[in-house]
Amino acid sequence: MSIKYPLRRKRNVGLNLLSGPLSPSVSNLTAIKYLNFGINTLSGQLPKELGTLPELIVLGIGPNNFSGPVPPELGNLSKLAELYMGTNSFSGPLPSELGNLTKLKTLNMDSSGVSGEIPSTFANLRNLESVWAFDIELTGRIPDFIGNWSNLKTLRFQGNSFEGSIPSSFSSLTNLTELRISDLSNGSSSSLAFIRNMKSLTTLELRNNKISDSIPSYIGDYQSLVHLDLSFNNLSGQIPSLLFNLSSLTHLFLGNNKLNGILPAEKSQFLLNIDVSYNNLSGSLPSWIGDKSLQLNLVANNFTLESSNSSALSHGMNCLQRNFPCYRGSPIYSSFAVNCGGREIKSYNDIVYERDNETLGPAKYYVTDKNSWGVSNVGVFSRSKSPMYNSSSTSRITNTQDIELFQTARISASSLRYYGLGLENGNYTVTLKFAEIADFDTTGWKSYGRRVFDIYVQGNRVEKDFDIKRVANGVLRTAVQRQYTAQVSENYLDIHLFWAGKGTCCIPNDDFEPTVRPPSLKTQKNKTGLIVGMVVGVGVVFLSVLAVFFIVRRRKRPQSDDDDGNLKDLST
Known part of the structure; x- marks a missing residue:
């Protein structure tokens, strides 16, 4: 068999029926140059005999379910130029012998299961042009020697367990067109000095890396830059006006930093999505906020909204400024419930879930007419030609009597937050209900897809690397739930679904599909509150997810009072 594996992840239709272990007899293919076993359900250990194919130029072994260590014998493939091993169940470290592949130009090992530090022998891989190394437990510091991979054009380090800062040696990577590094943990903060000479960048994503710096003025020299994401860092100072005038820039995400000052008076007409929340x-x-083609997220700042220009904003932005001022000190609500992504419906036990079907995109918010709750969405789907920000399904969901609540959902590529506004202070019980509704089977290669995200309630992370399918024991379209206690002390509640770089990239398809949904509340005489919430799939290209959040206000009552706010009657 001789199959040319495309340079990009492209489905090869003819070889997607292979299952079970791969035979060592593969060693008989001594003349083969292009070998692709991807998009199958092959399992067991990868045969070491693959390392005996002297002419092999391209090797594709994922998606599959190979387990055990990566054979060090692959380091014998002296002519190998492309290695695609992503989406597998390997374990253990990367073999140091892979550092012998000095002709390697493409290395994709995302979601492969490998872990540990990048071997020092990888310093020899100076011909690399593209490296995908996300959603794997790479540890230690990002090696300085990567700065010597001078031919590198694409580098993706997301959702790893790296610690420390981004090496200053990266300043030598002047051929980069796409750089994505996110979610560095522990250790010292990074600066932006290393990007100074990366003038060929079209995509720069340095998200959630503890970067403490100001945005450099030379950012205006990046004339090819299309996507810039510096969100969830510690950036300070003002936003350079030149950044808003880059003619190539369409997506700008600067949210969750410490930036101050004002927005520039002018912006490029090509800048379509701006997040400075x-x-x-x-x-x-500025007057340009009235641009109808623009999506602009201004949540949690200190803007003066009495000006005439602010009339171009959607309703409720004043309620979503710093400290969420609406009804601050004079609350009028004790609960809310939302049908995320869908119309108003009533549950089997007469809970009315408010509609939440306003259109949200890459940088958008929505607040109800009553200012009782709001939602903020941020994020662009990587490499997606037809992004979707809501989802629907007619599939039957088990383990719930409210199937209709799981048939619509919001989709977010990065960060989705719901806010309860004007809430009476006190302790609340938050119940989150989820169901995985992605379109993939349970036995084929699509079943390898994983959606993983973190959950924050009132700024506290209550779930790390939350995987709905895993919690449901691998069963799709079945409802599961989590329960938390939250204290409302300033009359608002914040529920945050946050993608931290984990999860598979391109399964079941090449478009990310996360989902969100909050249900509604049952008004009771004792004002016991209920918030029903969202469903999300957060990340690069993930599976569709559905979730429902309940938040119930608990009050102290005599033991003889049956109506004590207990959630058992509300979350069957």
Whole structure:
């Protein structure tokens, strides 16, 4: 068999029926140059005999379910130029012998299961042009020697367990067109000095890396930059006006930093999505916020919204500024419930779930007419030609009497937050209900897909690497739930679904599909509250997810009072 494996992840239709272990007799293919076993259900250990194919140029072994260590014998493939091993169940470290593949140009090992530090022998891989190494437990510091991979054009380190800062040696990677590094943990913070000469970048994503710096003025020299994401860092200072005038830039995400000052008076007409939420920006708003083609997220800042320009904003932005001022100190609500992504419906036990079918995109918010709750969405789907920000399904969901609640959902590529506004202070019980509704089977290669995200309630992380399918014991379309206690002390509640770089990239398809949904509340005489919430699939390209959040206000009552706010009657 001789199959040419495409340079990009492209489905090869003819070889997707292979299952079981791969025979060592593969060693008989001594003349083969292009070998692709991807998009199958092969399992067991990868035969070491693959390392005896002297002419092999391209090797594709994922998606599959290979387990055990990666054979060090692969380091004998002296002519290998492309290695695709992503989406497997390997274990253990990367073999140091792979450092012998000095002709290697493409190395994709995302979601492969490998772990540990990058071997020092990888310093020899100086011909690398593309490296995908995300959603694997790579540890230690990012090696300095990567700065010597001078031919590198694409580098993706996301959802790893690296610690420390981004090496200053990266300043030598001047041929990069796509750089994505996110979710560095522990250790010292990074600066942006290393990007100074990366003038060929079209995509720069340095998200959630503890970067403490100001945005450099030379960012205006990046004339090819299309996507810039510096969110969830510690950036300070003002936003350079030149950044808003880059003619190539369409997506700008600067949220969750410490930026101050005002928004520039002018912007390029090509800049379509801007997120500056959760900063310290202030002053009046520029006239360009009235651009109908623009999506602009200004949540949690200190803007002056009395100006005439602010009338171009959607309703409720004043309620979503810093400290969420609406009804602050004079609450009028004790609960809310939302049908995320869908119309208003009533549950089997007469709970009314408010509609939540407003259109949200890459940088958008929505607040109800009553200012009782709001939602904020941020994120662009990587490499997606037809992004979707909501989802629907007619599949039957088990383990629930409210199937209809799981038939619509919001989709987010990065960060989705719901806010309860004007809430009476006190302790609340938050119950989150989820169901995985992605379109993939349970036995084929699509079953390898994983959606993983973190959950925060009132700023506290209550779930790390939450995987709905795993919690449901691998059963699709079945409802599961989690329960938390949250304290409302300033009349608002914050539920945050956050993608931290984990999860599979391109299964079941090449478009990310996360989902969200909050249900509604049953008004009771004792004002026991109920918030029903969202469903999300957060990440690069993940499976569709459905979730329902309940938040119930608990009050102290005599033991003889049956109506004590207990959740057992509300979450069957």
